[in-house]
Amino acid sequence: MDQPEALDDDARYLALCTRDARFDGRFFTGVTSTGIYCRPVCSVRTPRRANCRFFDGPAQAERAGFRPCLRCRPELAPQARTWSTQDAGELLVQHASRLLDDPAQWSGDDGPAMQRLAARLGVSDRHLRRVFEARLGVSPLQVLHTRRLLAAKQLLTDTTLPVGAVAQASGFASLRRFNAALKERYGLNPLALRRRGTDVGGSRAIALGWRPPLDTTAMLRFLADRLLPGVDAIDLDALRYWRTLRITSGHGTHSGWFGLQFEPARHRVWLHASDGLLPALPALIWRVRALCDLDADPQAIDAVLGAHFPGGTGLRVPGAIDGFELAVRAVLGQQVTVAAARTLAARLVSRFGEPIDTPDTGLTRLFPAPQALAAADADALGELGIVRQRQGAIQALARAVHSGTLDLGPHADPTHTVQALQALPGIGAWTAQYIAMRALRWPDAWPAGDIALHHALGLQGTPRERERACEAAAQAWRPWRSYAVLRAWAGLHQPSTSTP
Numbered sequence: 001m002d003q004p005e006a007l008d009d010d011a012r013y014l015a016l017c018t019r020d021a022r023f024d025g026r027f028f029t030g031v032t033s034t035g036i037y038c039r040p041v042c043s044v045r046t047p048r049r050a051n052c053r054f055f056d057g058p059a060q061a062e063r064a065g066f067r068p069c070l071r072c073r074p075e076l077a078p079q080a081r082t083w084s085t086q087d088a089g090e091l092l093v094q095h096a097s098r099l100l101d102d103p104a105q106w107s108g109d110d111g112p113a114m115q116r117l118a119a120r121l122g123v124s125d126r127h128l129r130r131v132f133e134a135r136l137g138v139s140p141l142q143v144l145h146t147r148r149l150l151a152a153k154q155l156l157t158d159t160t161l162p163v164g165a166v167a168q169a170s171g172f173a174s175l176r177r178f179n180a181a182l183k184e185r186y187g188l189n190p191l192a193l194r195r196r197g198t199d200v201g202g203s204r205a206i207a208l209g210w211r212p213p214l215d216t217t218a219m220l221r222f223l224a225d226r227l228l229p230g231v232d233a234i235d236l237d238a239l240r241y242w243r244t245l246r247i248t249s250g251h252g253t254h255s256g257w258f259g260l261q262f263e264p265a266r267h268r269v270w271l272h273a274s275d276g277l278l279p280a281l282p283a284l285i286w287r288v289r290a291l292c293d294l295d296a297d298p299q300a301i302d303a304v305l306g307a308h309f310p311g312g313t314g315l316r317v318p319g320a321i322d323g324f325e326l327a328v329r330a331v332l333g334q335q336v337t338v339a340a341a342r343t344l345a346a347r348l349v350s351r352f353g354e355p356i357d358t359p360d361t362g363l364t365r366l367f368p369a370p371q372a373l374a375a376a377d378a379d380a381l382g383e384l385g386i387v388r389q390r391q392g393a394i395q396a397l398a399r400a401v402h403s404g405t406l407d408l409g410p411h412a413d414p415t416h417t418v419q420a421l422q423a424l425p426g427i428g429a430w431t432a433q434y435i436a437m438r439a440l441r442w443p444d445a446w447p448a449g450d451i452a453l454h455h456a457l458g459l460q461g462t463p464r465e466r467e468r469a470c471e472a473a474a475q476a477w478r479p480w481r482s483y484a485v486l487r488a489w490a491g492l493h494q495p496s497t498s499t500p
Helices: 009-018 058-063 088-101 110-121 125-136 140-158 163-169 175-186 216-225 275-292 298-305 323-332 338-352 370-374 378-383 388-403 414-422 429-438 451-457 463-477 481-489
Strands: 028-031 036-038 052-055 198-200 203-209 232-235 240-249 252-263 268-273
Touching: 009 052, 028 058, 036 058, 052 058, 058 140, 088 110, 088 125, 088 140, 110 125, 110 140, 125 140, 140 163, 140 175, 140 203, 140 275, 163 175, 163 275, 203 275, 216 232, 216 338, 240 275, 252 275, 268 275, 298 463, 298 481, 323 338, 323 388, 323 429, 338 370, 370 388, 378 388, 414 429, 451 463, 451 481, 463 481
Parallel strands: none
Antiparallel strands: 028 036, 028 052, 198 203, 203 268, 232 240, 240 252, 252 268
16 A cells, blocks of 8 residues: 555455554545544544445545544545546646635535636636536535635634634625535534634644644744744744734635644644634635645655655645745845845835734844735835845735736645746746745746756756756646745755666
8 A cells, every 4th residue: 555546445445444544534434334434544443354345535525425434534534536637527626626625615505606616717607517526526616615614613613703603704695594405414403513622832732633644843934934023933843833824705805814733653744723813714624734834745745755755754835824924035035045135034024024923032124015005105115135136026026926827825726827927027937936836836937047947856947957857857747846945945855877
C-alpha cells in the first residue's frame, strides 16, 4: 500500500484494520450493522469485513444512507485531492469540487447556487450534474449539501454559536431548512449535536487532520522567516502560530485573531479563534487548511518527486491565509531578499494597517485592506521605501481585488489568474507563479526564472539559458512542481543524467 494509486476494497480494509493515517480522507467506511460511516483512523472496534462498504467521499456515503461517526468525525479529515491534466471530465469535476470547498459558494437557494457554479465553469448545470453522476456517483448539489451539513455539525460541536448563526454560516437559507436537513440526514436535532468544546487560550478549539508525514518545524520556519510584527507570531519550540485576520464574506466582514497548535504525534492541528471570527469559522477553517497545506497527499507527490528530491516527503507548500496579502508581499519581494521584503511589508502594515485589540500585545494590526492600498497616496508609499514600479503594481492589485475582477483565493482557476496577474503593471512571470504556488494553491506552479531555484538545480549559463533548462528539467515533475520548488530550496535536489 505504498503506492498512491486507487485502492481496491481489500487494501482499504487493511488500511482500516491498521488505522493507517496516510489514507485518512482518501476513503470512508460505511458499516452496515450500525448505519455509520467512519474515517480509516477511527478508534472504534474494527468492523467485520462483510459489514464494510467503502466510499470515496462523505457525499457518497451519505447518499447510501450512512450517518457520520460522532467519534472520528469525518468533517475533520483532510480532503482528497487529485490533479489530472488529461481528461476534460475529470478536470471539470476537480475544478467544481475546489469551488464547492469554498464556503462563499454555499449560501443561497440550491437551484441558483448550482446555476452560479455551472456558469462560473462555463457549462450548463445539466452537463455539470451528468459529469458528477458519472464520475462520483453523486450530483454537485449532493456534494454541496453534505459539505453544508458537515460544516454545521462541526460548528455545533466545537463552538457556542447560536443555532441560527450556525445555519447561516453553513450556507442554509433558513433555520427551518437547516433543522429539517439535519433531522432528515442525521436523525438529530441541533441541540443533540451540541456538546461542550475544548477551551484553548480562552477560545474554542477545533481539530483539523492531515495525512502524514508533515514537517511542521520546516513549515513554521518558512513562516517565521516572513513574520510580520503586529500581524503574526510564532513559537518554534511549542509549534504554535497565531495572527490577526480580516475575513469578508457574504455575511459581512469579520475581524479577530486565531491560533494554531500543532500536534504531530496525532497528525492534527488545533485551531482556536476569537469570538470575532467565529461567525466566519467555515471560511477560516478552509483558509487554515490552505495555509498549512493540510490536504496534500504525500504518497502521490513522492511517487513523482522522490527519486529527484529524496528526504522531502514531509515538506508542504505553505499557503496563504489571505491571497491579497500574499500577492502584495510577493510584489514587495521582487529582486530583494526575504528579509528586505519583510521590512517593507512591516512598514506598510504600520502605515496602512488597521489597529485591532487582542489579548496578545504582539498582535496589534490587521494587514491593510485592498481599498486602503488602492486609495493610498503615492508619496506615502514612496516614503516607506517602495519604488514607483512596485507602487503601481500594488495599487493595480488592490483595485482589481477590491472590484472583484481578480480572485486570489485557493479555488481560483490558476491558468486564468496567472494571465490576469501578468496583465497588471509591474507583475511578471516570477511573481505570478509565486502567487499561484502559495495563494492559489496550484501544485504545478513553476517560477522558472527564480535564481535560487537555478542555483539549487545546479544550472549554468546565461539567465535565459538557465530558465530554459529549468523548464526542461521540471517536465518530469508535473503536476507537483510547486513541491519540487520547496524541496529544491531546501537543498534536496539530486541531479541525474537526465537533468540538464
